Amino acid sequence: MKTPEWVTQVIDRLDGEKALRRAVSRGGDLADLFWEEVTLTSLILEDGRLEKLITGLDTGVSLRTVFNDHQAFASTNDLSPDRLFDLAGTVAAAVEQGGSLNVHALSPGAFGPAFTAGISPSTVGIEAKVDLLRRAEAEARKFDRRIRQVKVVYADRVQKIVVLNSEGRLCGDERISSLFLVQVVAAEGEVLQVGYEPVGGALGFELFEEHPPEKTAGTAAARSILMLEADEAPSGAMPVVLSAEAGGTMIHEAVGHGLEADLAGEGLSVYSAKVGQTVASPLITVLDDATLPYRRGSFAVDDEGSSAQRTVLVENGLLKSYMHDRRSALKAGVESTGNGRRESYRHVPVVRMTNTLIAPGQTDPGLILSTTPKGLFVKKMGGGQVNTINGDFVFEVSEGYLIENGRLGRPVRGATLTGNGPEVLNRIDMVGSDLGFSIGTCGKDGQGVPVADAQPTLRIPEIIVGGRQG
Numbered sequence: 036m037k038t039p040e041w042v043t044q045v046i047d048r049l050d051g052e053k054a055l056r057r058a059v060s061r062g063g064d065l066a067d068l069f070w071e072e073v074t075l076t077s078l079i080l081e082d083g084r085l086e087k088l089i090t091g092l093d094t095g096v097s098l099r100t101v102f103n104d105h106q107a108f109a110s111t112n113d114l115s116p117d118r119l120f121d122l123a124g125t126v127a128a129a130v131e132q133g134g135s136l137n138v139h140a141l142s143p144g145a146f147g148p149a150f151t152a153g154i155s156p157s158t159v160g161i162e163a164k165v166d167l168l169r170r171a172e173a174e175a176r177k178f179d180r181r182i183r184q185v186k187v188v189y190a191d192r193v194q195k196i197v198v199l200n201s202e203g204r205l206c207g208d209e210r211i212s213s214l215f216l217v218q219v220v221a222a223e224g225e226v227l228q229v230g231y232e233p234v235g236g237a238l239g240f241e242l243f244e245e246h247p248p249e250k251t252a253g254t255a256a257a258r259s260i261l262m263l264e265a266d267e268a269p270s271g272a273m274p275v276v277l278s279a280e281a282g283g284t285m286i287h288e289a290v291g292h293g294l295e296a297d298l299a300g301e302g303l304s305v306y307s308a309k310v311g312q313t314v315a316s317p318l319i320t321v322l323d324d325a326t327l328p329y330r331r332g333s334f335a336v337d338d339e340g341s342s343a344q345r346t347v348l349v350e351n352g353l354l355k356s357y358m359h360d361r362r363s364a365l366k367a368g369v370e371s372t373g374n375g376r377r378e379s380y381r382h383v384p385v386v387r388m389t390n391t392l393i394a395p396g397q398t399d400p401g402l403i404l405s406t407t408p409k410g411l412f413v414k415k416m417g418g419g420q421v422n423t424i425n426g427d428f429v430f431e432v433s434e435g436y437l438i439e440n441g442r443l444g445r446p447v448r449g450a451t452l453t454g455n456g457p458e459v460l461n462r463i464d465m466v467g468s469d470l471g472f473s474i475g476t477c478g479k480d481g482q483g484v485p486v487a488d489a490q491p492t493l494r495i496p497e498i499i500v501g502g503r504q505g
Contacts, residue, residue: 038143042207045070045197049096050116052199057123059201061130063102064365067200067339070096071380074157078189080168090161095380098126101362108383139203144340150328152211152239156191159240164189167215171248175219178256181263183227184220187252191239198340206340212331212485213242214474217252221259228448230259231417231433235474236487238329258415258434261446268435268450268502274410275452275495276403276438282473283488284416286393289428289456290321291488292479294348295374295386296363298423305426305457306354314354315460318396321349323358325373325389331474332389332486339375339384346372352461360386378482385480392489396466400492403465405441411450411500412436412443416473426456429501451501459495467492 046052051068059066072094079087096119097110107129109122156164168187175185194210214235221228232255234246277285293304300307306314315321325333325343334343339361347355359367360375363386376387404412417431430452437444472489 038205039146039207041195042146042197042205046199046205048116049114049119051119054098054116054119054123055199055201057120058098058100058126061127063100063130063201065101065201065361066126067099067198068096069099069338069377069380070197072195073379074193076156076161076164076189076191078164078168080165080172080187082184082186083172085165085168088161093379097380098123099383100126100130101365102130104362104366106362106383110381139201144204144206144336144342146207146335150237150333152237153241154239155193155211156213156240157193164191167243167248171217171252174249174252175217175256178253179221179260181221181223181260182219182256183222185252186218187248188214188216190214196338198336198338200340204340206336208335210237210334211239212237213239215242215246215248215251217248217255219252219255219259221256221263223263226263228259228262230255230257230262232258233474236329236331237333262434262448265446265448268411268432268447268500269437270500270502272497272499274407274438275498275500276407276410276412277416277490277493277495278412278414279400279467279469279471279490279492281413281416281490282471283392283490284419284430284473285428285459286321286490287388287391287475287477287486287488288419288421288430289426289454290460291323291388291391292421293423293426293456294321294357295388296357296359296367297386299357300363300366304423306357309354310356312354313352314457315349315352316463317352318466319349319352319460319463320347320394321391322347322394323372323374323389323391327390327487330390330472330487332391334389337371337373337375337384338377339371341371341373341375343389344373346374358386358388360384376484378484382482385482387479387484388477388486390487390489392470393466393491393493395468395470395491398465398467400467400469403467403492403494404438404443406465407438407494408441410438411447412438413450413452421456426458427454428456429453447502449503453499453501459498462495462497463493464496465494
């Protein structure tokens with residue numbers, strides 16, 4: 036594979052091989068150099084005022100050495116070879132004295148992008164981007180007289196990375212991403228309800244061909260009014276049908292974080308030391324897949340230079356694997372699964388999800404609803420949190436309906452779902468043939484990275500629903 040000229044130019048300008056050799060001069064298990072260049076735009080329109088307009092370019096480099104399951108890490112935005120060489124000395128000094136770690140001869144690896152954006156955001160002027168925000172606000176405002184507040188956010192990012200490691204692997208990637216979201220607050224009397232709708236992915240300005248700003252705004256506004264008029268949700272144990280449209284918040288929080296190898300390896304996960312054991316219903320297969328085209332968590336190589344891949348985490352209920360970065364893989368004696376991710380060159384890589392999903396099943400989604408006489412139908416999930424040690428979770432429902440005689444009934448608001456990840460996975464008794472995605476930014480160890488989550492329509496025969504009606 037021929038190394039792209041821009042990648043070679045980056046390494047030559049930095050004198051990267053020389054710096055990496057110094058970084059490993061006192062030993063270690065692995066060392067890498069990470070260079071990043073990011074061009075970004077961030078806009079926020081709130082109640083008719085442009086509250087935030089940021090455009091900029093950020094470039095920097097970091098060096099890391101892994102030794103005895105520890106790390107030495109340093110970063111800088113001074114790209115002079117002398118500064119990087121000094122930084123390498125700092126990293127080397129932190130390593131416990133050991134056998135010399137050689138830098139292998141260069142062996143070009145994968146070079147991105149894995150898929151090509153249709154319209155790079157860098158070719159679109161600020162005026163056109165601001166116009167998207169104003170069109171969305173106008174659409175939301177006219178939806179209903181009870182709309183009180185409208186917030187619209189636009190962000191795009193063009194990121195180039197180069198990774199060179201002590202094994203001689205040289206990789207590069209160019210990642211383009213776009214994000215657009217609308218948040219609407221509706222009020223009547225003392226009751227306030229929020230409608231929220233985000234769209235985005237690893238694609239450019241063509242995002243708005245499929246998702247015009249008016250469509251996103253209309254969805255958010257309609258949800259706020261629907262929930263304003265909804266009854267209070269009931270409480271107690273009941274069947275719950277999670278629509279594919281609900282997105283994969285449950286799989287991300289209740290399952291995904293617990294399958295990250297750093298947490299599992301330290302005994303901080305309910306799934307620790309359970310590879311080969313049954314952890315879910317035989318209907319459940321869980322994947323993490325960074326190769327999916329245009330999804331928000333996709334890339335060609337991760338932030339350690341490992342190729343993107345599709346990892347089977349749970350297969351027909353059996354735990355098959357954890358997600359690994361290079362450090363956790365070294366510790367476990369396995370290969371990285373391409374899940375080493377970092378927010379920027381200023382951050383050390385950690386094990387992170389990419390696009391995490393429950394694989395579709397064989398059942399018609401309509402049949403799942405029609406064979407459930409009563410319960411709660413979750414059309415859209417809100418936020419959630421989980422205790423990875425014991426698997427307990429709680430999630431908000433941003434759009435829900437009662438199930439009455441196998442059909443959608445009245446909308447309800449204020450519902451929460453409370454349960455335990457492994458218990459819920461084992462209880463699921465119907466899995467739909469559909470698949471719906473949601474997007475987000477996943478926070479861990481003070482870092483945020485873009486992710487996507489997905490699931491088919493699922494039925495949980497019994498779970499605790501929190502609401503205001505007894």
